[in-house]
Amino acid sequence: MTSIQRTSSNATTENSKFTSLNTPTSHPIPVLRVEHIEKYYGSRGTVTKALDDISFQVRPGEYVSIMGASGSGKTTLLNCISTIDTVSAGHIFLDGKDITSIDDNDIAAFRRDNLGFVFQDFNLLATLTLEENIALPLTISGISPKEIDDRVYKIAEKLQISNALQKFPSQVSGGQKQRCAFARAVICDPKLVMADEPTGALDSHSSRILLEIMSNLNKDLGATILMVTHDAFCASYADRILFLKDGKIFNEIRKGEKTRSIFYHEILDVLSLLGGDRPC
Amino acid sequence: MLRKLSIRNAKRQSREYSLYFITLACTVSFMYAFNTLVFSDMLKTFSGAEILPYMIVAASLLVVLVMGWIVGYMTNFILKKRSRELSIYMLSGIPNRSVSRLVFYENALIGAFAFVLGLPVGILLSQILESVLDHMFGIKYTFRLHFSWNTTGLTLLYFFVILFHAIRKNRRWVRKISVHDLLMFDRQNEKIPVTGNAFAAVVLVLSVLSGCVGIFLITTLPLGNGYDILMGIICLVLFLIGFFQSIPAFLVTHFAGRNEWKYRHNRLVIFREFTAKIRSTSAVLGVLSVLFMLSLTFMGIGTSVYMIADQHVEQRVFDIMILHQSELYDFAAYENALRSNFPIRSCHSYGIYTDEKDDFLTVRNRVIADTGNGDIFLYKEYKYDTYMRQSDYKKLRELLGYRSISLDPSLCYVHCMPALEKDFQSLIRERADLNRAGYSFAADGIFCEPFNQMETYGNGWDYCVIVPDKAVSRMKVLYSLLAVITEAPLDSSDPKRIMQLCDGLVPLARNAAVSTVVDNIDLGATSLLKDADYLSGRWGDQDNLVIYYSMAICLFYLALIFEIVGSAILATQILSDREKTRRQAHILSQLGMNEKLITQLNNRRFTLIFLLPLLPAFMISGSFVYITALKMRSAVFHFNAMDNHLWIVRALGISYIFFVLLYGIYYIAVQEASIRRS
Ligand SMILES: Nc1ncnc2c1ncn2[C@@H]1O[C@H](COP(=O)(O)OP(=O)(O)OP(=O)(O)O)[C@@H](O)[C@H]1O
Ligand SMILES: [Mg+2]
Numbered sequence: 001m002t003s004i005q006r007t008s009s010n011a012t013t014e015n016s017k018f019t020s021l022n023t024p025t026s027h028p029i030p031v032l033r034v035e036h037i038e039k040y041y042g043s044r045g046t047v048t049k050a051l052d053d054i055s056f057q058v059r060p061g062e063y064v065s066i067m068g069a070s071g072s073g074k075t076t077l078l079n080c081i082s083t084i085d086t087v088s089a090g091h092i093f094l095d096g097k098d099i100t101s102i103d104d105n106d107i108a109a110f111r112r113d114n115l116g117f118v119f120q121d122f123n124l125l126a127t128l129t130l131e132e133n134i135a136l137p138l139t140i141s142g143i144s145p146k147e148i149d150d151r152v153y154k155i156a157e158k159l160q161i162s163n164a165l166q167k168f169p170s171q172v173s174g175g176q177k178q179r180c181a182f183a184r185a186v187i188c189d190p191k192l193v194m195a196d197e198p199t200g201a202l203d204s205h206s207s208r209i210l211l212e213i214m215s216n217l218n219k220d221l222g223a224t225i226l227m228v229t230h231d232a233f234c235a236s237y238a239d240r241i242l243f244l245k246d247g248k249i250f251n252e253i254r255k256g257e258k259t260r261s262i263f264y265h266e267i268l269d270v271l272s273l274l275g276g277d278r279p280c
Numbered sequence: 281m282l283r284k285l286s287i288r289n290a291k292r293q294s295r296e297y298s299l300y301f302i303t304l305a306c307t308v309s310f311m312y313a314f315n316t317l318v319f320s321d322m323l324k325t326f327s328g329a330e331i332l333p334y335m336i337v338a339a340s341l342l343v344v345l346v347m348g349w350i351v352g353y354m355t356n357f358i359l360k361k362r363s364r365e366l367s368i369y370m371l372s373g374i375p376n377r378s379v380s381r382l383v384f385y386e387n388a389l390i391g392a393f394a395f396v397l398g399l400p401v402g403i404l405l406s407q408i409l410e411s412v413l414d415h416m417f418g419i420k421y422t423f424r425l426h427f428s429w430n431t432t433g434l435t436l437l438y439f440f441v442i443l444f445h446a447i448r449k450n451r452r453w454v455r456k457i458s459v460h461d462l463l464m465f466d467r468q469n470e471k472i473p474v475t476g477n478a479f480a481a482v483v484l485v486l487s488v489l490s491g492c493v494g495i496f497l498i499t500t501l502p503l504g505n506g507y508d509i510l511m512g513i514i515c516l517v518l519f520l521i522g523f524f525q526s527i528p529a530f531l532v533t534h535f536a537g538r539n540e541w542k543y544r545h546n547r548l549v550i551f552r553e554f555t556a557k558i559r560s561t562s563a564v565l566g567v568l569s570v571l572f573m574l575s576l577t578f579m580g581i582g583t584s585v586y587m588i589a590d591q592h593v594e595q596r597v598f599d600i601m602i603l604h605q606s607e608l609y610d611f612a613a614y615e616n617a618l619r620s621n622f623p624i625r626s627c628h629s630y631g632i633y634t635d636e637k638d639d640f641l642t643v644r645n646r647v648i649a650d651t652g653n654g655d656i657f658l659y660k661e662y663k664y665d666t667y668m669r670q671s672d673y674k675k676l677r678e679l680l681g682y683r684s685i686s687l688d689p690s691l692c693y694v695h696c697m698p699a700l701e702k703d704f705q706s707l708i709r710e711r712a713d714l715n716r717a718g719y720s721f722a723a724d725g726i727f728c729e730p731f732n733q734m735e736t737y738g739n740g741w742d743y744c745v746i747v748p749d750k751a752v753s754r755m756k757v758l759y760s761l762l763a764v765i766t767e768a769p770l771d772s773s774d775p776k777r778i779m780q781l782c783d784g785l786v787p788l789a790r791n792a793a794v795s796t797v798v799d800n801i802d803l804g805a806t807s808l809l810k811d812a813d814y815l816s817g818r819w820g821d822q823d824n825l826v827i828y829y830s831m832a833i834c835l836f837y838l839a840l841i842f843e844i845v846g847s848a849i850l851a852t853q854i855l856s857d858r859e860k861t862r863r864q865a866h867i868l869s870q871l872g873m874n875e876k877l878i879t880q881l882n883n884r885r886f887t888l889i890f891l892l893p894l895l896p897a898f899m900i901s902g903s904f905v906y907i908t909a910l911k912m913r914s915a916v917f918h919f920n921a922m923d924n925h926l927w928i929v930r931a932l933g934i935s936y937i938f939f940v941l942l943y944g945i946y947y948i949a950v951q952e953a954s955i956r957r958s
Contacts, residue, residue: 084870105874112872123867127552129536135543137871145543184871 029096030057031191031224032081037090039076039247050076051087052247058192061222063215065235067267068244069274074228075196077244081226082115082194083107095191112141116185116193120200122177124169130180131156131165137188155183159213175206179213186223195227199234211237232271236264243270250274299855299949300354301394303848307347307442307841308398311340312435313405314837319430320410332830339834343841344438346571350845352446354852355387359450361856366454367462380454384447391443395436402435403427409833416589416829417772480529487522490515495900499907516900520569523896524562528555549868550881554888561853565893571846572897572939573904575839579935580905581912582835587931588916589828593818595734597680600764600778600817603737603788611762614813617781622774623767626679630672630763632740633747633755639714640665640694643703644742661758666740667716668695673746676739679765682729689748692716693725696743697733701726704743717751732763737788737814764817772819779815788814843939847946850893854886854950861954883951890947898936905932 039051050073058064068074079085081092083099092099094114102110117123124133131152138148156162159179164172169180178198185193195214199207215237217223229235237260243251251270255263318333359366369379494515501508532555535542542548558565600622602614611629618624641664670687673695677684687693692715694704708714708721715721725746732738737759779785819825865878873881909928 082870108869108872108874108877110872111870115872117870123870125549125552125864125867127556128548132542132548132552135539136548139543139546139548140868140871140873145539148543149539 029060031060031062031095032058032226033093034081035091035093037077037080037087037092039073039080039085040088050247051080053090054244054247054249055090056242056249056252058224058226060191060224061218063218063225063237063239064227065238065241066226066228066244067230067232067235067241067271068250070230072244073247074244076247078194078196078226078228081192082117083111112137112188114191116188116190118178118181118185118193118195118198120197122169122174122181122201124177124181124184126169129166129168130161130172130176133169133180134165134183134187137184141188151187152183155187158217159183160209173206174202175209178202178206178210182210182214182217186217186221191224193223193225195225197229198227199229199231207231207234232264232267235267236260241267241270243274245274297358297390298953299848299851299946300351300358301390303354303844304351304391304394305398305401306844307343308395308435308439309402309405310837310840310844311343311438312399312402312431313409314833315340315434315438316406316409316428316431317413317833318434319428331827332833335830335834336837339837340434340438342838344441346842347442347845348445350849351442352449354849355446355450356453357852357856359383359454363462366457367459370459370462376455376457380451383454384451387443387447387450391439391447395439399432399435406431413829413833417826477529477533480526480533483522483526484530487519487526490522491519491896491900494519495903499903520566520896524558524565524569527892528559528562531555546873546877546881549864550885550888553864553885557857557885557889558892564849564853568846568850568893569896571842571849572893573901575842575846576897576901576935576939577904577908578835578839578842579939580901580932581908582832582839583931583935584905584909584912584928585828585835586832587927588913589825589832591927592734592825592828592916595730595732596816596818597730597732598763598817599766599770600762600815601732601738602762602764602785603759603814603816604761605759606757607760608757609760611760614762614782614785615764618764618778621777621781622770625765625767627762627764628672628675628679629760630669630675631752631760632744632758633667633669633752634661634664634758635667635716635755636664637716638664639707639711640704640743640745643707644700647700647703662736662741665745666743666758667745667747667752667755668739669749669752670746671749676731676763679763680729680731685727687746688722690719691722691725692719692748692751693722693727693746694743695727695729695731695733695739695746698728700743701728716745716747717754719748719751737816770818772825775815775817775819782813782815784812785815786812788816839935839939840942843942844946846893847943850890851946851950854889855953858954882954886947886950886954890943890950894943902932905935 034057035055037051037054038049041048041050054077066074066077076085080087081094081099083102087100090100097110099110124130125136128136134152134155135148138151143151152165153162156165159182161172161176161179161183164176164180169177172180178201182195182198185195198214199210202210211234214225214227218225225238227234227238235241236255238255240252240254242249243253251273253263253266253270258266314336318336366379369382370376374382494512496502497508497512497515531551535551542551600618602611604611608631609629615624615627615629618627641662670689670693673693674684674687694708696704704726708723708725712720731744733740733742733744735741739761775787779787861882865882868878868881869875906925906928909931910925
């Protein structure tokens, strides 16, 4: 319980931002910088404030998890960062570039070069083989077929789906599908990999394999991961966890040198503090 | 409550149903428009037109048959797409019987709307059709919008039969279906991945071969009996089935492994989606191909028939022509009668002469024999070459407004059908001694404008030698002619009036020849001319013309219906995937493909799917039309009036363009609808 600290975003002023949220490390430049973003839904009368003045930063190579009750704004936050949705106020910097001001023509290219996505329901194209699904973002970037092949085989090896590459999504298990989706997300070496409940549709065994793989990718390749999850066990793989409540950052905890099981219990404690929604 | 729900449903489903609805409405419009001809007073004034109503009714019955099946298919298809919704009704305790009643109301409502909307459009269309007919028959079109109860009743009857069948089939289907079945349909909608298959290439090659054999059998009839056509049709059906079954697997076997190819230019998604779509709809694509093939064939043949009829009319350059046989005749009595009843611009009477030479006739007969039309009519009058005086010729050219030419009064010339020009030219060149009454032939003296020569008893038969005026003094008069050009074009009912005005004038019906005995030997030669004067001209030989035009109209009717129905099925098939397409676009957008490119990709995919069933249809219909047009032409003209086959290409071109224009409307509708998706 000791590490629980309330992070009031109001307190985060321009000057204190770099020091208050980040422990000083060898990576002074954060890959992601979210500053006072707000997001409103609806029009005329009924306005929902989905995000309320959220600020945080993610360092390169960090593995951050976002937790919170249903409706707390997790998906909204992720969508804003991933440029799928726009913010109502505030700024988001990815690698120093303000993504809230990228114009519509460049947004696709920006997404392609900088971001990778993984979703709960895989979002694979059913008519493409796993190999082709993984290759798809590279073909969009216009990379040479030879290089595509090399990269696809390399990543498939890492994600343990080499033997299923020629199959179609309908012919493989959910775990394989999700690993394929993950391979597709990281094949372009994105600056940030975002995952919205990636284990949501998987059984515990498949979940565990995926989480191990994600963790390995994070450690070996230094992939920066931002993962939304409901599940405390999943979250315990992360280095740091942000808790959302009613569109605000309610709390933040770090794993530090703790073992995963200690971290897991810590998460459960915070969740009970949050109250309400507590699956698993 | 149910009724309200079905109205609300019909509204909500309007997107799914919109193309189906438009197709129904169009069918009503076309049916109404064409069936007005069944009750048309205008047609009753023509002899020979009695056949058109029967033809239209027969065509309509065929339409009812095809549409009945297709409407049943389409509504069922849409129902299956809505299986999730239906299963929710059933799960929430609404009994099957009520759900089926709901579906019944929905369909009946859509049908009623389609009828109500289609009818006024049909009335407009019937006016357009009438104006086209008036143009065909040379009648001045007057706008006379009128509504016919008879036609409406007939259309309603056809329409009712079409819908009744479809609705009943669906009611039964819904009544029997279980929730489990419905859920299965929902799952079945998922795409079956296409995997490569070494057999595919073999099947594809075999099916294409079978298609070629089929076309060969049907077009050349090597056995010369019904088996040819039967076998040919079987071969073509095998071709279509084999083609659409094997093409996706064939494409996958040959291209899926080529990363070098498929990873470039965003081909990957199009390639996979296209092959998957063919696989999941191969049967439908086959049926569509047949429909389009029929439509194109009918259109092509219809256009050819129209062109042949047009050629007939075009060759008859004089509005009125009166023939008197054996002597130079004074047509003054006729001329006066005509002048007091018609605005006559100019007229000229002259003689057609003959002697005992037959150089040109021999060449002409040889050319005809070469075209394969060996069994030509023999006419008593045409045993030798025919002649016309230069002064008459000049006068006639002036009458027709043709380019004025200077004729050397010491030379002979020839006016003939275009197809004879080359052979006559070489005849003149090779035979330097060739002359008539001592006058030799001009080197470049052959003219080929339409000159009322295509049929017997015109300005000669297929050709006429133009000789100096003095040359005819020793020749025999074959017959004399009065050629009349009127101020305004005559219409097709005028010949009747003229015959009422002039006693003893009979129509020149060229088919109804009388067999005669020449020199005591029955040569099978015929003569038409007896003791009467004969009337011909632009609207002569109406019976044949009316039949041609009727055929063309019916063929177009069927072609139109088949095309809109086929296009509607295709469009519905594509739009039913809208949800899937939307999801896919979303994924691609997340992977960083920009919106413009995604739209472009979708459009390209639709284009491919739209083109695919056209491929075999164009191939097969093209050869059908070509062969049929040739056969019709040689049946109609004893001798080629068109100097080459370009007119068939033109007929094909016109019908293909027409087809593609109409098809394009559906194509654009699909693109619009898929853009509206989000
Ligand atoms: N498109 C939208 N229009 C209107 N309101 C929306 C929209 N999307 C989300 N919201 C609202 O914004 C709030 C945050 O939603 P969000 O989807 O981000 O929650 P979440 O944390 O992802 O929930 P869950 O865990 O259930 O996925 C909710 O109150 C939701 O009702
Ligand atoms: Mg969510």
